[in-house]
Amino acid sequence: GQNIDQPTEMTATEGAIVQINCTYQTSGFNGLFWYQQHAGEAPTFLSYNVLDGLEEKGRFSSFLSRSKGYSYLLLKELQMKDSASYLCAVNSGNTPLVFGKGTRLSVIA
Amino acid sequence: GAVVSQHPSRVICKSGTSVKIECRSLDFQATTMFWYRQFPKQSLMLMATSNEGSKATYEQGVEKDKFLINHASLTLSTLTVTSAHPEDSSFYICSARGGPPYEQYFGPGTRLTVT
Numbered sequence: 001g002q003n004i005d006q007p008t009e010m011t012a013t014e015g016a017i018v019q020i021n022c023t024y025q026t027s028g029f030n031g032l033f034w035y036q037q038h039a040g041e042a043p044t045f046l047s048y049n050v051l052d053g054l055e056e057k058g059r060f061s062s063f064l065s066r067s068k069g070y071s072y073l074l075l076k077e078l079q080m081k082d083s084a085s086y087l088c089a090v091n092s093g094n095t096p097l098v099f100g101k102g103t104r105l106s107v108i109a
Numbered sequence: 110g111a112v113v114s115q116h117p118s119r120v121i122c123k124s125g126t127s128v129k130i131e132c133r134s135l136d137f138q139a140t141t142m143f144w145y146r147q148f149p150k151q152s153l154m155l156m157a158t159s160n161e162g163s164k165a166t167y168e169q170g171v172e173k174d175k176f177l178i179n180h181a182s183l184t185l186s187t188l189t190v191t192s193a194h195p196e197d198s199s200f201y202i203c204s205a206r207g208g209p210p211y212e213q214y215f216g217p218g219t220r221l222t223v224t
Contacts, residue, residue, distance in 0.1 A: 030211055042202045042218035043153070050210055087153075091211055096143055096155050097204075
């Protein structure tokens, strides 16, 4: 079967660091995406990990461990505008992405 | 990341009419395009997958005669909502995927309101 788990909600303070975890069990694996979705808007691409390790893009980093079926998105120097849902999605082959239900992050002052 | 556009961004139509939504990949060739629907505060729901030049594959429960999908070129896919009803009011989002490494990008979405 296909299953992706991520926390439903998280709250963090402005300026802090937050880590959003994602675990997956899928029938195949070609890569893992992280998207950001603000309320009322479409998802926007944040990262795509195919190989194990950490990829850094400015304030955002994404980590993948294929052997553990695990990824995390790390957000540093949190800003109020980072309040959004963060979607973990797995590319399991030449098929549609399998999405987690998303983690709603609230950044508070 | 790559750019995917959608048009229109918002549309209001009367019940019984048809609405066409266009999705374009602007800087890459999208061998596969996906159409999603999202109701307020709910997860993305995949409606159908279309590969260029072939018929779309619809998810269970999605009426193929009501939601017509055409993917005539590597940069354009269209979704036509036929005989729209108020319950079709939703946020429709397309997504485009190229060849390896199969990165996938979303369009900005189309908010459809059927009155």
